Amino acid sequence: MSISRRLLGLAFASADTLIEIDADGCVVMAIGAGPVSGIDPGTAWIGRPLVDLLGKASGVVVTEALNQLQPGVRSAQLDIVVTCDAKHVRRARLRTFCLPEIAPAVSCALTYDGAAFSLAVPQAPPMLDTDSLIDRVQLALDDGQNTENVSLAFVDVPGLSSGDDEQHQRAEARIEAALQSASIDGASAARLTPERFAVLCNPGGDAALLDDHVRQAGAAEGLELISTTTQAGIDAGLPPGLVMRVLRVALKACIEGEDTAGPDQIFSDHLKTTLQEAERFTALVKKRDFALHFQPIVDLVSGEVHHLEALARFGDEGPAGTVSMAEDLGLIDKFDLAVLERALKQMRRPGFTHLKVAVNISGVSLTNDLYVQTLLKLTQPHPEVRARLLVEVTETAAIGDLAAANRRLGKLREAGVLVCLDDFGVGAASFEYLQTLSVDVVKIDGSFIRDVVDNARTRTLLSHLVDLCRSLKVSTIAEMIETEEQANAVRALGIDLGQGYLFGRPSAEPAMPAPVTATPVGRRRGEVTGWG
Numbered sequence: 001m002s003i004s005r006r007l008l009g010l011a012f013a014s015a016d017t018l019i020e021i022d023a024d025g026c027v028v029m030a031i032g033a034g035p036v037s038g039i040d041p042g043t044a045w046i047g048r049p050l051v052d053l054l055g056k057a058s059g060v061v062v063t064e065a066l067n068q069l070q071p072g073v074r075s076a077q078l079d080i081v082v083t084c085d086a087k088h089v090r091r092a093r094l095r096t097f098c099l100p101e102i103a104p105a106v107s108c109a110l111t112y113d114g115a116a117f118s119l120a121v122p123q124a125p126p127m128l129d130t131d132s133l134i135d136r137v138q139l140a141l142d143d144g145q146n147t148e149n150v151s152l153a154f155v156d157v158p159g160l161s162s163g164d165d166e167q168h169q170r171a172e173a174r175i176e177a178a179l180q181s182a183s184i185d186g187a188s189a190a191r192l193t194p195e196r197f198a199v200l201c202n203p204g205g206d207a208a209l210l211d212d213h214v215r216q217a218g219a220a221e222g223l224e225l226i227s228t229t230t231q232a233g234i235d236a237g238l239p240p241g242l243v244m245r246v247l248r249v250a251l252k253a254c255i256e257g258e259d260t261a262g263p264d265q266i267f268s269d270h271l272k273t274t275l276q277e278a279e280r281f282t283a284l285v286k287k288r289d290f291a292l293h294f295q296p297i298v299d300l301v302s303g304e305v306h307h308l309e310a311l312a313r314f315g316d317e318g319p320a321g322t323v324s325m326a327e328d329l330g331l332i333d334k335f336d337l338a339v340l341e342r343a344l345k346q347m348r349r350p351g352f353t354h355l356k357v358a359v360n361i362s363g364v365s366l367t368n369d370l371y372v373q374t375l376l377k378l379t380q381p382h383p384e385v386r387a388r389l390l391v392e393v394t395e396t397a398a399i400g401d402l403a404a405a406n407r408r409l410g411k412l413r414e415a416g417v418l419v420c421l422d423d424f425g426v427g428a429a430s431f432e433y434l435q436t437l438s439v440d441v442v443k444i445d446g447s448f449i450r451d452v453v454d455n456a457r458t459r460t461l462l463s464h465l466v467d468l469c470r471s472l473k474v475s476t477i478a479e480m481i482e483t484e485e486q487a488n489a490v491r492a493l494g495i496d497l498g499q500g501y502l503f504g505r506p507s508a509e510p511a512m513p514a515p516v517t518a519t520p521v522g523r524r525r526g527e528v529t530g531w532g
Contacts, residue, residue, distance in 0.1 A: 015095075015109035016334065017041055021050050022331050023104040025066065032173035035082045035090040036116050050108070054088055055081035056222035062094065066106060068522045071098045081219040082110070090116040091216060117216065124177035125187040127197075130255070133190040134247045136200055139232060140184060153199040154263035155179060155210050156191075157227045161194035167221050175225075182210055192255045196263060203233055230264035232271070232347030246329065249274045278329050285335050290314050292342050297358070297477060297499040307356035307390065309499065310343040311506050323362070332362040337374050344378055346510065349387055355510055358390040358420060365397040372408045376415060386415050392422040392443065393433075402436040409437060420477070425465075434472075442469055444495070446480025452489045459493065466494045 015204050017032030019041070026049050030041035042065060051059035058080035065075050074097040081089045091113045098106050129138065140150045160172060179189040179199050182376030188200035199210065207229035218225030234247070250270040254263045261269075279390075294308040312323070326332040336359075343359045346352060365371040379386050391412060399405045408418050425448055434442065442490035444462065452458050469476050478490040490498060 002086045008436035015111050016092075017110040018104070019050065019108040019110060020046070021106050021108065025049050025051065025063075027053075028105065032110070033112070035092070035112060036084045036088070039084065053083055055219055057081070057224050059221065061224070062096075065096060067371075069096055069098055069106065071100055071103050073097065074294050079113075079215070079219075084116045087120065088116045088118055089220060090114070091219060091427050093487070111428055114216075117220065124180040125178070126192040127176050127189065127434070130190060130192065130248070130251055133188065133198060133200065134251070136185075136188040137247055140188075140200060141234070149203050149235055150184065151201055151203045151231045151233045151351070152267065153201050153207060153210055153229055153265075154227045154267070155197040155199060155214065155227050156263065157195050157214055157225055159195070160225065167223065168434075171221040171223050175214055178217050179210065182213060192251070196255070198251070198263075203229075203231075207231060228262075230262050231266040232267040234271070239443060246274045246278065249325075266309060274329070275326075277325055278331065281326055281331055281335075285316070285331070285338050288338055288342065288508045290338075291508060292339065292346065293508055294346075294357070294510040295499060295506040296504040297497050298503045299477075300495060300498045305357055305503075306497055307388075308510055309358040309392070309506075310339065310346075310360075312339055312360075313506075324351045327362050327364050330364065333368075333532065336361050336365045336371060340371075340375060341378060343498055344385060344389075346347060347388060348382060352510060354388070356388045356390070356512075358392050360394055360422065363405070366393065366399055366405040367401070367407055369408060372411050373413065376419070379415075383415075386417050390418040390420055390441065392420040392438070393439075394422045399433070402433065406437050409439070413438065413440070434468075434474075439474060441475045441477060443477040443479055443499075445489065446500075449478050449480050449486055449490060449500075452485075452493075453485045457490065462490070462495070470494070 015032065017030060017034070019027055019031075020029040026047060027041075027045045028047075030045045032041060034041050034044070045053060054062060058078075061078055062080060065078055069075055075095055078094045078096075080092055080094050082092050083089055091275040093111045093113055095109045096106055097109075098104070137150065137152075150349055160175070162168070176189070176191065177198070179197050180187055181311050182199060182201065183189045183406070184200045184202060190198045192198050210229045214225055214227035236411040245442045252266050254267040282402050286297045291313045292310045293313050296305045296312055297307050297309060298304060302453065323335070326335055340359050340361075347355050347357055360373060375391075379389075391409075393409070403505065413419055419438070420443055421430075421433055421437060421439045422443045423445050424434070424442045426445045442465075444465065448458055448462060452462065466476055475497065476495045477497040477499060478495045479499045481487050481498045481502050482489065483502060486500075487498060487502055
């Protein structure tokens with residue numbers, strides 16, 4: 001075949017370099033540009049196996065394509081990496097075709113893509129964690145120069161975590177560096193899961209460019225990595241006080257999201273839904289659009305109703321999901337105060353002036369002085385009501401500064417308000433709370449009461465807990481008691497008070513039902529039995 005025909009093939013292929021290899025895969029001719037200046041394919045590549053000129057992963061792909069190539073058929077485009085020297089490579093696109101005139105030799109058209117890049121793993125700021133990423137989003141939205149929205153690009157790299165060898169580790173480091181560099185300030189990318197990244201960027205950013213970074217990083221280490229990038233916008237008009245909390249909820253959903261939906265859709269949907277829920281909850285609290293139901297808590301020795309717990313109800317729904325959402329969004333403090341206000345109003349009604357009531361307070365409400373100050377202010381005209389009030393601190397939201405929280409609770413106790421540690425046993429910090437917070441009562445979570453009859457291990461744990469509380473002069477309440485067998489079991493363990501459907505369900509109107517028949521058991525009575 002004449003050289004002119006070969007040059008015509010080079011032009012027809014719109015390639016940078018035309019290569020001809022023999023039946024053994026060795027280069028017998030090379031015309032055109034080298035991957036970098038200083039490399040002349042016509043001299044440097046002749047006589048060398050084509051796969052030796054490529055990255056490891058590219059060599060495997062090209063070998064497979066050559067084995068499947070049929071005479072007169074052009075191969076599909078192959079994305080490969082060409083070796084420049086010991087420290088640099090360059091991405092390229094390769095097509096192979098077998099002309100009948102030169103068979104079994106094969107012609108290869110090579111087109112370079114982008115500049116050569118170093119094989120050395122670049123240095124970059126470490127990946128952010130979720131909270132730090134949210135902080136960066138907040139800064140970007142608060143920037144006085146930024147009047148536009150920002151967006152999060154979610155980059156999924158399937159298979160990235162499939163290997164823990166040095167090759168994969170280097171590829172991961174390259175990807176992290178590339179994504180950090182592509183972020184809005186060069187340092188605002190986070191790794192959400194082993195195979196999912198989030199990159200803070202300007203709206204309308206080039207998703208294909210991020211995918212290109214991933215592919216190039218993998219190719220540099222001999223790995224064929226294909227990523228999928230999607231983007232979700234973040235409105236610069238988000239309420240400043242909510243943005244971080246809303247983003248945290250949405251990102252959590254994105255991290256835990258199902259494979260059936262893309263991360264951008266999961267994030268956007270939860271962002272929108274959470275904002276709507278926040279607005280609805282804020283309006284609900286402002287309008288006091290909730291009810292209080294009261295559930296009796298009885299003395300397990302006498303069977304008499306000891307006090308009532310005020311439980312919020314939203315229509316026919318219980319409070320658990322709504323309260324958890326409000327804690328996540330930092331809206332719970334106003335709700336706790338609204339519940340307190342309504343409970344105090346009930347306690348001052350004619351006929352209920354001897355009513356003893358427990359109200360719940362989230363750990364979030366103990367992060368500042370507002371709750372304690374408001375409670376003392378609301379009860380100042382009728383200070384005697386404080387002796388009939390018990391505050392139950394729930395463990396659903398962690399308390400960061402326990403010492404500060406204890407000082408606030410101490411002010412309540414000094415004023416005559418009793419303090420109860422709720423949900424004891426289900427939170428990781430239960431015993432730390434008991435050690436640090438000065439409380440009068442511990443309410444044992446119902447998950448322990450559920451199998452107290454049949455599980456000897458549970459009974460042993462509860463027995464030790466009761467002994468501990470006695471030594472601290474702290475009374476105990478067992479919740480979720482539904483059967484006589486459970487009541488007898490917790491009574492025998494020396495628990496002071498009981499709560500559950502066996503003794504009464506929550507009702508809209510406070511009621512003082514007749515004593516439940518109980519068999520007295522000799523034990524020390526809890527300190528709280530004389531309350532009020």
